[in-house]
Amino acid sequence: METSGEQVQPLHIPSSPWANSYASxxxxxxxxxxxxxxxxxxxxxxxxxxxxxxxxxxxxxxxxxxxxxxxxxxxxxxxxxxxxxxxxxxxxxxxxxxxxxxxxxxxxxxxxxxxxxxxxxxxxxxxxxxxxxxxxxxxxxxCPLTEVANSGPWAEKDGKRKPYQTHHQLAMHANECLEILDHEYSATGGLMSLLPPGVDNEETAQHAGVRNSLLGQWLSHHQHLVLRMHELEISYANALDALAGEAVVPYQIVRHSGPDGVSRGREIAYPQDRWILCNVGDDVSSHIHAMLDKAEASYTEKHKIWKKAGVSGERIWHEERGGNWYAKGIIPVDLMTRYYRIAGKGHQSPLFVLPAINHPGVSETRKMEERPTIFTIVAPSFPERVSELEKKYRHKDAEILQLRNKLKLWEEKVPGGEVGRQRALLEKVAEYEKRTERAKKFIPKIYHAFL
Structure with a gap:
C-alpha cells in the first residue's frame, strides 16, 4: 500500500507537561x-x-x-x-x-x-x-504538604519535592487547621480546651504524648500563662483592697477628749473614729491565722507549679534560713464579719467591727440567735361540726356545680336555634351508625372499611 508524501495537518495541538491539548x-x-x-x-x-x-x-x-x-x-x-x-x-x-x-x-x-x-x-x-x-x-x-516528582537535570532519581511549601502557604494551612479544631471544640471553649489542664503526676500517657508535640507544648504553656495571669490579677486586686483609703486601727481610746480636751482639743483621728475593733483577742487571731495557714499552703503549692512550668518570675522568690524558698504575695481569706451601731445615734455613731464571728469564742451566741427561746402556739378554738357524709360527698358536689356552670356558660354563648340544629344532627349521626352496624351483618368483611 503506497502512502503519499503529503504532510497531514493535525486536528489539535498535543498536550505538554505544562498545558492540556489545544483545539480550536x-x-x-x-x-x-x-x-x-x-x-x-x-x-x-x-x-x-x-x-x-x-x-x-x-x-x-x-x-x-x-x-x-x-x-x-x-x-x-x-x-x-x-x-x-x-x-x-x-x-x-x-x-x-x-x-x-x-x-x-x-x-x-x-x-x-x-x-x-x-x-x-x-x-x-x-x-x-x-x-x-x-x-x-x-x-x-x-495543600503545602502535597508531594510531586522532582524534575530537572540535577534532580535525584525518584526524588520528591513539595513545590507549594512556602512560609505563607504553611501559615495559611496551619490557620485553617486550627480554625477547624476551634469550631469542633466550640462547645467546650474552643481551641484552648483541646488540651485539658491536669496535674503532671495524674495525666495519662495520651496527655504526655500530646504535650511532647509542638501544638501541645504551646497550648500547655498558654494555659499556664492564663492561670498565672489570673492569680496575679487576684493578688493585685487584693493589694488594692488592702491599701485603698486610709489604714484603720483601733483608736477608740483617743476618741474621748479627756479632762483637758476643752483646752487643747481632741487629737485628729477621723478614720479611726468611725471604726472600732471588738473582741480581737488571741483566740480570734489564732483562728484567723489557722485559716490563713491553709490558704498559704495552697498558694505556695500553686507557685511551685508555676515556677516548674517556667511562667513565674524569679524575683518573687526568696530563700529563708535553712534553704526553704517562699514566694512573696498576699494571702486572702474570706471571713464573716458583724457590724454594730449604737441605737439612736444614726450616722454619728461609730461602727463596732466583730471579725470572724464563726470562731469558737462567739459561735454560741450565733446558735442562740438561730434557736429561739420562746415558742408560740396556736390559740385553742372549737371547729365547725361536719358530718362524715358531708365530708365524703362535698368534693363531688363541688365538681357537679362546676360542670353545671360550664354548661350554662356554653348554652349562653350558642344561639337558641343552633342548639336544636346540633341536637338533630347528632341524632342523625347516631341513627346512621345503627344502620351501618346492621348492614355489616350482610356484607363481607373486606368491605367493612368502606362503610
Whole structure:
C-alpha cells in the first residue's frame, strides 16, 4: 500500500507537561487559517487565557505576552539588543546571543529550543499555588504538604519535592487547621480546651504524648500563662483592697477628749473614729491565722507549679534560713464579719467591727440567735361540726356545680336555634351508625372499611 508524501495537518495541538491539548477553529485543516508549518510554531500556545470560558481579546493576548516577556527578563540576563526575526541577516552582527533573555525573538519562523542546562531547570518559585477559584469560596490554594516528582537535570532519581511549601502557604494551612479544631471544640471553649489542664503526676500517657508535640507544648504553656495571669490579677486586686483609703486601727481610746480636751482639743483621728475593733483577742487571731495557714499552703503549692512550668518570675522568690524558698504575695481569706451601731445615734455613731464571728469564742451566741427561746402556739378554738357524709360527698358536689356552670356558660354563648340544629344532627349521626352496624351483618368483611 503506497502512502503519499503529503504532510497531514493535525486536528489539535498535543498536550505538554505544562498545558492540556489545544483545539480550536484555527487548528481545523478545512478552515484555512493555519498551515501545517504554522501549527508547529504554536506547539506551546495553550494556556489559561485560551482555555477559560471567556474568549480572549487581542489586547488580553498582548498584555499576557507583555507580562511573560517581563517575567523572562527578570529570570534571564539581557546583554544585547537586536532586531526581531533577523536571524537570516546576522552577518551584520545584530542577532541575540544564545541563552539571552530574548534569543527566542531572533527567528519567528522556526520552533524555539535550547540546549543550555539553565533553560531546563524547573522554576519552582513562579509555580502557581492557586488550584481553583469560585465566587462562593474564593481562592483555593494547593495543600503545602502535597508531594510531586522532582524534575530537572540535577534532580535525584525518584526524588520528591513539595513545590507549594512556602512560609505563607504553611501559615495559611496551619490557620485553617486550627480554625477547624476551634469550631469542633466550640462547645467546650474552643481551641484552648483541646488540651485539658491536669496535674503532671495524674495525666495519662495520651496527655504526655500530646504535650511532647509542638501544638501541645504551646497550648500547655498558654494555659499556664492564663492561670498565672489570673492569680496575679487576684493578688493585685487584693493589694488594692488592702491599701485603698486610709489604714484603720483601733483608736477608740483617743476618741474621748479627756479632762483637758476643752483646752487643747481632741487629737485628729477621723478614720479611726468611725471604726472600732471588738473582741480581737488571741483566740480570734489564732483562728484567723489557722485559716490563713491553709490558704498559704495552697498558694505556695500553686507557685511551685508555676515556677516548674517556667511562667513565674524569679524575683518573687526568696530563700529563708535553712534553704526553704517562699514566694512573696498576699494571702486572702474570706471571713464573716458583724457590724454594730449604737441605737439612736444614726450616722454619728461609730461602727463596732466583730471579725470572724464563726470562731469558737462567739459561735454560741450565733446558735442562740438561730434557736429561739420562746415558742408560740396556736390559740385553742372549737371547729365547725361536719358530718362524715358531708365530708365524703362535698368534693363531688363541688365538681357537679362546676360542670353545671360550664354548661350554662356554653348554652349562653350558642344561639337558641343552633342548639336544636346540633341536637338533630347528632341524632342523625347516631341513627346512621345503627344502620351501618346492621348492614355489616350482610356484607363481607373486606368491605367493612368502606362503610
Amino acid at each position: 477553529e484555527y487548528t481545523t485543516p478545512d478552515s484555512g487559517r493555519l498551515t501545517a508549518e504554522e501549527v508547529k510554531l504554536l506547539q506551546h500556545v495553550n494556556c489559561s487565557y485560551l482555555s477559560s470560558g471567556t474568549p480572549p481579546t487581542l489586547l488580553a493576548l498582548k498584555q499576557h505576552a507583555h507580562s511573560l516577556v517581563n517575567l523572562i527578563n527578570k529570570l534571564a540576563p539581557t546583554t544585547k539588543g537586536a532586531p526581531i526575526a533577523h536571524l537570516d541577516e546576522d552577518e551584520d552582527g545584530y542577532a541575540f546571543y544564545p541563552g539571552d533573555a530574548f534569543d527566542w525573538l531572533s527567528s519567528l519562523n522556526t520552533p524555539y529550543n535550547s540546549d543550555s542546562d539553565s533553560h531546563h531547570v524547573p522554576l519552582w518559585g513562579i509555580h502557581n499555588t492557586v488550584c481553583a477559584e469560585s465566587e462562593e469560596k474564593g481562592l483555593q490554594h494547593h
